[in-house]
Amino acid sequence: MLLWVCPHYTDMNRYLAYIFFITFIFSCGKQEVDDLSVTDIDTSQYGFSIIESSIAGDDVWINITGDVSKSNDFYFLIFHPLGRHIMDVNENFMQIPKSWTKRSGEYDVEFYHFNQLIEKKKFQVMPREAIGDLNSYIGPKSIITTINEPCMIIGIPTDTFNNPMMDGTQVAYNLQRPGLDIQNRSISIQKLTSNYVFNAQTLNGKTLVGINCNASYSMEKYVDEEPGWPKQIRISPIPKTLKADGKQFVTISTEQIRDALNNIVMDGTQVTFFLLGDDGSTNQFTSLTVDGKSKIFFQHPRKTMTFQVYAVSGNIKSNTIPLAFETNAKEVPMLLLEEDNLIRIGPITSHLQQFIPDGSKIRYAFYQDGQIMREGTVATQKGMTLIRLEDLVLDPGEYIVECEYEGNTSVMTLNIGN
Amino acid sequence: MRNRDRILKNESFIIVLGMILLMLFFLWIFSRSFAYFNTGASKEDILNEEEYKAAYHTPSFTWADNGNEGREVEDYLKEILSKDYAHAWYYWNIQHKNGFAENSRIFYSMIYTDEFSKIFSAEPLSKKKVNRVDLEHHLDIHLYALDGQVISFTDSAAVIVEEIMNDEGKIIHSKKIEMTLDVVMVFQDAGWTIQHMVPRNIQDHDFPYVDAQIPQAPYYKVGAAASYQRNQQEFRPKGINYYPQAFPWDIWEPFPEDTIRDDLRIIKELGMNTIRIFVGFDEFGKGYVDYEYLEKLRILLDMAEDEDIAVIVTLFDFVGNYELPNWPACDRHLETILKKFRTHPAIFAWDIKNEPDLDFKHAQTDRVINWLEFMLAKARQYDPNHMITIGWSQPEMAYLYEERLDFVSFHYYRKSKDLAVAIQELKQQTNKPVVLGEFGMSTYNSYLFPFGKYEEEQAQYYNEILAVLEQDEIPFISWTLHDFPEVPSKVVGSLPWRKNPQAHFGILKQDGSPKLVADVLADSFDHSTSIQISWIQKVLRPFHVGVLLGIIFVIVGVLLFWKRKLIIQRLNLFSSSS
Structure with a gap:
């Protein structure tokens, strides 16, 4: 241990001096200065006055009476709109920094020697004339005509230092309704x-707003005076005969929707269409209005059915109209090709005498004594499809064969011998 | 030659001394490093420090109900607005201290942020510094925009406390400032931002905070001739500082309700009528007092009421931070608890702080005193029904603020023979009734602990103290009911010679059986009789026996080492002959 501390005995004194120096430093405590007693200075000889212009940003000077050079312990406590600051006194005529005095409000100045208050004064800094941008706020940004909705415009004119104006200052509001x-x-x-x-009036459109106060002007603002909620919704009639071919689209549209004041409702008003099928199905489509009209496109179903259609916007419900889809195919012919051990279904044609779309599904079932023995679906190609009896592996006997396409059904009897 | 020997001898002495000092220094470095690496990160370190502290900046808010232009003010708005306005003040406050506050831009317009940045980071015009905190805001809303984007209000009689410090950090002025501010705030970026703020009616007062009047408490109160009354009946507190045995200093989280009920019965059987309990500031949630803990406190007070036991509730336990930023949270803590229990009949008094004079050195006397002044004023405001005291650690300090307390309370662990003089000196400085809030003696007596005491000595100490108190008609609250199996390190540190004695101050042993002192506490005990301790006990303390055995062990060891050759020779002879 000793060798580690003092590798060379001749260096010993230097190391020891170092150790004692560190020990001394650590053992030395900071001596507390408790005595802040006032010196011999007679503070009654001292005072101050404030030379002020009362306008934000102007110079504010403090004139101190008495010889401040006698002590270094004179200081000011200044409470200003941006906080509290302390200013040591080193001359009789001192300026309060401009960065403090450009804020309007009340200033509280206390003159101290040590911790003894000599004098205390207040002064008021007023804002300069309003100039530049005028802070303005408008809300709501759009108001509804039918409910006479109110809108508030707030104007806060300020001077160059962003000080708000004094109470009683007049602000001009100009509106173009x-x-x-x-x-x-x-x-x-x-x-x-x-x-x-101001409240929304009967006409919809934009209200332009301008505010000014002396040479301070707001940016131009506007409020949208919007029509209210729909008063009534009607669905346009759909005259065509519709086929359940699963390929086409049907358009369902509302008539132009208006509010209680006969204004066309706002673009983007949401309308929800409900299509209730006679098979218990429910379809729901949402659309937004453009120029008061809302429309949806609905794909033809693949089977015959009838929908009851109505539309809803807000709490307004439209009239209900029926929407019927007839069968697309006239019949489903079925033929037994005994030699080939096949059943041919088709050709199936639609109402314009064209083949039904390739890939249309045809459901078939083989019944024996009222029991389903085989069933399945096959897809058409050029309006036809084949059922290969070998693949079905049927026992000998008599069967009822049933084929169905979009609600159209054909039935035939089939005998399979030994 | 002789001279050289002398020099070498002196140098050797210096080397040894230097070595010892160096080793002590390294030991100190090692212990500090060990403590540092075992302390773990504080919440301030884990969270963003400013954000963490801002969350605990909870000045009080009141709202004028005058109506306003524009939209109706919802309670939710009040909640959000007060939070953002308080945050804005927090960052304004800390800019006075630090010269900058990074997050101030969130709560002020760009113009204000820039101005704050310029004036607070500029070269100061004095070496004196300002600390400040806002404590109260009274908002009167004039205008709330229909779309909820702009609000204009007056903050009437906002209260700020400032400390002006000299270049050595010593407080030279403590100020309470009241002022009115006209404020415009705008809702942007999901928060309220100050756009304009114009002060007026600035009222600047030096401390004390307020000159509070002492009301007449309807429950327990000071009667004639420095006695106490309850329901027009004379009441003389005779009590004990209380923690359950298994949870000393940590009663509220586990809160063993049945144990506490049993203990209150035991206290009653011991002939006592008062307990003193402690409410931890951090434990109860600082400025956001936990309702669950309030409910536990209510249960304890109700149980005490059932047993006809008065309770002195000591607040702010383990608070050592008296700095201004901690004041609002302390204020909310005080307000929540005192307003909740201001009509509870079991409370004898609120003890604002346990032994605050112990913090004078590390926290600066003026700062602790300012904090106490503020808390006393607020406590009177929040609960005008109950008495208030401060539990000073020394009788010499107990006269402080005596004019604003209902009774004076001090703690005493010194020699019993000096108590009478201490009381007389205190009584010369105050006419208020005096309560001895803590006294006691540990019966920890170990082979390794030189200051151990017997139960007889504890009983003797109590007897002597009680004799003095009886003579001066001074009520007392002794320390404490139980001997504890473990004392938390937060109380006296982790050193065993500090923890173990602290665990053995009880009137009851760990097995629940009473110590001799229990007899002394009985009303029927005549304190003029002296309790004798035999001279054998005095001489043969466990530590003395331990030292004696140690000396014998060392002597035997040295003798064995010294005569090792002879012993080995004898042993060889013995083995060869056998």
Whole structure:
């Protein structure tokens, strides 16, 4: 251990001095200075006055009476709108930094020597004239005509240092309402703000708003005066005979939707169409209005059925119209080809005498004594399809064969011998 | 030659001394490093420090109900607005101290953020510094925009406390400032941002915080001739500081309700009528007091009421941070608890802080005193019904604020013979009734502990103390009911010679049987009789026996080593002959 501390005995004194130095440093505590007693200075000889212009951003000077060079312990505690700061006194004529005095509000100045208060004063800094941008807020940004919805415009004019104006300052509000002349209002500021409230009128459109106060102007703002909710919805009739071919689309549309004041409802008003099928199915489609109309496209079903159609927007429900889809195929011919041990189904044609679409599914079933013995589906090609009896491996006997396509059914009797 | 020998001898002495100092230094470095690496990260380190502290910045808010222009003000708005407004103040406050606050831009417009940045980071015009905190806001909303984007309100009589410190960090001014602010805030980026803020009616007062009047408490109160009354009947507290045996200093999280009920019965059987309990500041949730803990406190108070036992509730246990940013959370803690229990009949008094004078050195006396002044004023405001005291650790400090307390309370663990003088000196400085809030003696007596005491000595100490108290008609709360199996390290550290004595101050042993002192505490005990301790007990303390055995062991060892050749020779002879 000793060798590690003092590798060379001749260095010993140096190491020891180092150790004692460290020990000394660690053992030394900071001596507390408790005595803040006032010196011999007679503080009654001292005071100050404030040379102020009362306008934000102007110079504010403090003139101190008494010889401040006698002590280094004079200071000011200044409470200003941006916080508290302390300023040591080193001359009789001192300026309060401009970065503090450009804020309007009340200033509290206390003059101390050590911790003894010599004098205390207050002064008020006023905002400069309103100039530049005027802070304005409008809300809601759109109002509904049918409910006479109100809109509030708030104007907060400020000076170059962003100080709000004093209470009582007049702020001019200029409004251009849809279909009306420009309206002017003068509102006085209270608690830093001014505001004007107007309600939506019967005509829809944009209301333009401008606010100004002296040389301070707001950016142009506008409010959309929007029509209200739909008053009535009607679905346009669908005259065509519709086929259940599963390929085409049917368009269902509303008539132009209007609000209680006969304004066309806003573009984008949501309309939901409901299609209730006679097989218990429910289809729901949502669409938005354009120029008051809303429409949906609905694919033809592949089987004959009838829907009851109605539309809903908000709490308004339209009339209900029926929508029927007839069968696409006239008949499903079926033929037994005994030599080939096949049953041919087709050709199946639709109402325009064309083959039904390739891949149309045809369901078949083989019954014996009322029991299903075999069943399945086959797809058509060029309106026809084949059922290979060998593949079905049927026992000898008599069978009823049934084929069905989109609700059209054909039946035949089939005898399979030994 | 002789001279050289002398020099070498001196140098050897210096080397040895230096070695010892160096080893102590390394030991200190090692212990500090070990402590550092075993402390773990604090919440401030884990979370963003500013964000964590801002969350605990909870000044009080009141709302004027005058109506306002525009939209109706919802309760939810009040909640959000007060939170964001308090945050804005928090960052404004810390800019006074630090010169910057990174997150201030969230709560102020760009113009304000830039101005704050310029004026607080500029070269200061004085070496003196400002710390401040906002404590109260009284908002009167004038305008709330129809779309909820703009709000204008007046913050009437907002209360700020400031500490002005000299260049050595010593407080030279403590100020309470009241002012009115007209404020405009705008909702943007999912929060309220201050756009304009104009102060007026600035009222600047030096401390004390407020000159609170002492009301007449309807429950327990000070009667004539420095006595106490309850329901017009004279009441003399005779009590004990209480923790359940299994959970000393950590009663609220486990809260063994049945054990506490049993203990209260035992306390009653011991002839006592008062307990003193402790409510931890951190434990109860700081500024956000946990309802579950409040309910536990209510259960305890109800149980005490059932047993006809008065309760002194000591607040702010383990609070050592008296700095201004901690004041709002302390205020909310105080407000929540005192308002909740201000009509509870079991409470004898609120003890605002346990032994705050112990913090004078590390936390600066002025700062602790300012904190106490504030808490005293607020406690009176929140609960005008119950008495208030402070549990000073020394009788010499107990006169502080005596004019604002209902009774003076101090703790005493010194020699019993000096108590009478201490009380007389205290009584010369106050006319208020005095309560001895803590006293006691540990019966920890170990072979390794030189200051161990017997149960007889504890009984003798109690007897002497009680004799003095009886003579001066001073009520007492002794320390404590149980001997504890374990004392948490947060109380006295982890060193065994500090923890073990702390665990043996009880009137009851760990097995629940009473110590001799229980007889002394009985009303019928005559304190003029002295309790004798035999001289054998005095001389043959376990530690003395331990030392004696150690000395004998060392002597025998040295003798064996010294005579090892002779012993080996004898043993060889013995083995060869046999």
